[in-house]
Amino acid sequence: MRAVISVIGKDTVGILAKVSEKCASVNANIVDVTQTILQDMFVMIMMVDISAINCEFAEMATAFEQLGGEMGLSIHAMHEDIFNSMHRI
Amino acid sequence: MINLHDIMETITMIQDENLDIRTTTMGISLLDCADSDISRSCGRVYEKICRKAENLVKTGEEIERMYGIPIVNKRVSVTPVALLLAASGGDPVEYAKTLERASQTVGVNFIGGYSALVQKGFAAGDEALIRSIPEALAVTEHLCSSVNIGSTKTGINMDAVEMMGRIVRETAELTAKSNCIGAAKLVVFCNAPEDNPFMAGAFHGPGEPDCVINVGVSGPGVVRAALAKLDKGANLTEVADLIKKTAFKITRMGQLVGTEASKRLGVPFGIVDLSLAPTPAVGDSVAHILEEMGLETCGCAGTTAALALLNDAVKKGGVMASSHVGGLSGAFIPVSEDAGMIAAAEKGVLKLEKLEAMTAVCSVGLDMIVIPGETSAEVISAIIADEAAIGMVNSKTTAVRVIPAIGRSVGETLEFGGLLGSGPVMAVNQVSPAAFIHRGGRIPAPLQSLKN
Numbered sequence: 083m084r085a086v087i088s089v090i091g092k093d094t095v096g097i098l099a100k101v102s103e104k105c106a107s108v109n110a111n112i113v114d115v116t117q118t119i120l121q122d123m124f125v126m127i128m129m130v131d132i133s134a135i136n137c138e139f140a141e142m143a144t145a146f147e148q149l150g151g152e153m154g155l156s157i158h159a160m161h162e163d164i165f166n167s168m169h170r171i
Numbered sequence: 172m173i174n175l176h177d178i179m180e181t182i183t184m185i186q187d188e189n190l191d192i193r194t195t196t197m198g199i200s201l202l203d204c205a206d207s208d209i210s211r212s213c214g215r216v217y218e219k220i221c222r223k224a225e226n227l228v229k230t231g232e233e234i235e236r237m238y239g240i241p242i243v244n245k246r247v248s249v250t251p252v253a254l255l256l257a258a259s260g261g262d263p264v265e266y267a268k269t270l271e272r273a274s275q276t277v278g279v280n281f282i283g284g285y286s287a288l289v290q291k292g293f294a295a296g297d298e299a300l301i302r303s304i305p306e307a308l309a310v311t312e313h314l315c316s317s318v319n320i321g322s323t324k325t326g327i328n329m330d331a332v333e334m335m336g337r338i339v340r341e342t343a344e345l346t347a348k349s350n351c352i353g354a355a356k357l358v359v360f361c362n363a364p365e366d367n368p369f370m371a372g373a374f375h376g377p378g379e380p381d382c383v384i385n386v387g388v389s390g391p392g393v394v395r396a397a398l399a400k401l402d403k404g405a406n407l408t409e410v411a412d413l414i415k416k417t418a419f420k421i422t423r424m425g426q427l428v429g430t431e432a433s434k435r436l437g438v439p440f441g442i443v444d445l446s447l448a449p450t451p452a453v454g455d456s457v458a459h460i461l462e463e464m465g466l467e468t469c470g471c472a473g474t475t476a477a478l479a480l481l482n483d484a485v486k487k488g489g490v491m492a493s494s495h496v497g498g499l500s501g502a503f504i505p506v507s508e509d510a511g512m513i514a515a516a517e518k519g520v521l522k523l524e525k526l527e528a529m530t531a532v533c534s535v536g537l538d539m540i541v542i543p544g545e546t547s548a549e550v551i552s553a554i555i556a557d558e559a560a561i562g563m564v565n566s567k568t569t570a571v572r573v574i575p576a577i578g579r580s581v582g583e584t585l586e587f588g589g590l591l592g593s594g595p596v597m598a599v600n601q602v603s604p605a606a607f608i609h610r611g612g613r614i615p616a617p618l619q620s621l622k623n
Contacts, residue, residue: 086173088182116175127178140236158182160239162173167427168420169177 084113084162085132085139087146091155093124101128101157104149109136124155129162181420185240189392189455190421192428193448194244195231196368198375198383198441199223201250201284209261213269216255220247220273220282223382223438228278230435234428242428243389243590247274248373249284256296263300267307267314274313281356283373285316288363291325291613301334305341308353315371321361321559323566326616329556333608335359336552340575343544347577350585354574355507355539359555361562361569366442367498372535372570383441384433385498388425388489389448392455393417394481398463410464411484418445418488426493444498445489446534447481449509451592457481457502458511458521469511470521478502479532499568501534507574507587507594508539517595524600531561536569541585541594544577546601551575553604556614564617 089101098115105112110130117126135142143159150157184190204215224247231245252266267285274282285307287297304316318335321327339354346353358372365376368385375383397417398410405413425443433440449457458469461477482501490496504526506512515521523540530536536558542551555571562569576585576596586593 086178088178090182118175120179125175125179127175140233143236143239156186158186158239160182161237163427164238164240164424165173165178165181167423168181169173 083131083133085110085130085159086162086165087128087130087157087159089126089128089150089155089157090123091153093119094153097124097126097153097155100149100153101126104145105130108142108145109134110142184390184393184420188396189450189452190390190424191241191243192386192425193389193446194246194368194387195227195242195428195432196246196248196373196385196387197224197227197438198248198366198379198385200375200379200381201255202377205255205258207258209259209265212255212259213265216266217269217273220249220270221276224277224279226436230432233435234431238427240424240428244281245279246368246370246373247277247279247282248368248375249282250375250377251284251286251288253287253296253300254377256300257294263303264307264310267303267311271311271314279313281313281315281370283315283317283370284375285314286318286374288319289328289331290319290322292328293331301331301338304338304357305345305353308342308356309345315356315373317358317360317363317372317374319360319363320555321563321614323362323563323619324616327361327556327559327563327614329608329613330611332552332556332559333611335555336548336550336608339551339573340548343575343577350587351574351577352587355572355587355591357572359571361559362567364498364568368444369446369448369499371572379441380439382438384429384436384438385441385444386425386429386432387444387446387448387498388421389446390421391447391449391457391460393421394447395454395456395460395463398460407480411480414481414484415488418485419492422489422492442495442497443489443493445486445493445496445500446498447485447502449503449505450590451508451510451513453510456509456511457504458509458515462511468518468520469515470525474525475528475532478504478529482533499534503534503538504529505539506597507541507592508590509592513592513594516597523597527557527561530558530569531565534568536562537571537573539591539594540573541576541596542573542599543580543596544575545580546575546599547603547605549603549605549608550599550601552608554599556608560614563614566619
């Protein structure tokens with residue numbers, strides 16, 4: 083089972099570090115990372131394996147939202163299936 | 172890996188464009204609860220709903236958190252209560268109170284099925300149930316009621332139409348103190364679908380399985396946003412194609428949520444209802460989609476054509492995206508629930524007659540329209556008959572949900588709050604059709620060939 087963590091906002095020092103640290107704390111394994119600048123916004127998409135996480139996925143999603151709030155960024159963790167079902171036939 | 176653009180598109184749809192799953196509705200058959208003793212029958216009804224729907228709300232919330240997509244409503248629809256009343260007799264309001272209690276126990280925000288199917292005539296229980304609708308909707312908060320008064324196969328039961336005009340008025344009168352809210356929970360159908368997940372018209376048809384999960388999607392905001400990004404010079408073929416693609420994506424969400432809910436609840440997945448259901452929220456309006464296509468205001472000439480294109484494209488996109496499609500499936504045009512429709516009606520551009528024409532090419536019918544309190548029962552019956560005739564002849568579902576604003580007239584507004592929104596009182600042609608309505612009898616079923 084995998085999830086997509088999306089980070090959108092103003093580029094600052096330490097975004098990747100803080101998000102990775104949170105991933106490690108819930109035991110989510112980072113599989114892939116892409117980042118780019120879209121219309122002056124920093125956008126990072128992280129694919130993580132959530133099969134061995136140490137909490138409920140919902141708790142993890144909430145934790146990332148809170149982290150986003152603290153850092154002034156929009157951070158969402160969403161199950162991979164939602165993207166697959168919408169964009170793959 | 173899924174590409175960045177696709178991921179951003181999904182996130183934008185949910186965060187900024189109001190994409191949500193409008194409802195997961197559990198259909199529950201109550202046929203096995205029927206008993207000749209009404210209190211025993213009510214006891215079984217309560218027990219079965221609470222048993223089947225025990226985890227409905229909790230499961231819905233879990234899925235919301237798992238996928239990060241809001242599921243706005245969790246609801247229950249049941250077998251038309253008139254069928255139970257046929258066996259038990261007694262005071263039908265007992266069933267209304269039982270359903271209300273069950274809805275509160277399981278935590279759903281609406282329960283539908285206080286219904287009767289009388290398209291060809293009244294069987295035992297039907298008439299008593301219909302007469303009890305005003306009281307039932309006045310003493311309950313979450314109960315929804317519907318009556319099917321016609322179909323393409325049977326024609327229109329004009330005795331029932333005559334009765335429903337009075338019932339709609341009485342329902343509004345009994346709830347006049349709370350903004351006539353009762354009438355907002357009562358729908359009169361022609362060709363009612365048996366698997367509709369949307370309220371107020373949801374009921375669990377006699378041909379349905381014991382228990383089933385149906386899903387209604389939404390997303391007018393997503394379609395409007397997609398059209399806004401389209402080149403202004405794009406022709407209507409390109410517009411239709413874009414709507415199809417967007418509808419496909421929206422419907423895939425419904426399919427995903429329905430499949431997951433069905434798996435978790437251990438209940439078969441019924442259908443996805445491919446509907447564009449607006450809410451009063453800014454940016455979630457069907458009228459604004461039509462305006463994005465190039466109409467100055469919804470209701471002007473061209474509205475019916477634009478709506479026909481929209482409705483057809485939504486179905487074409489959605490059908491491919493889901494394994495079973497059903498319910499009402501199409502664009503909804505409930506006036507009080509759609510910010511663009513409200514604005515158009517207030518400006519006087521959108522009128523009842525135009526709305527009637529629009530219902531010939533889209534889902535449902537005259538929906539959430541506030542009419543003057545002085546409107547007579549016969550005029551309401553005649554509005555129902557007109558709308559049913561459109562449905563009957565075109566082999567489509569049509570419905571009437573009008574709210575007589577008791578004590579108010581054109582220019583005033585009725586506030587319902589929440590998803591039901593608020594609506595300006597719209598002008599109604601008050602010339603009397605009474606003699607026609609009082610004839611009663613049936614309008615014969617139409618010929619379905621030799622259409623030219």
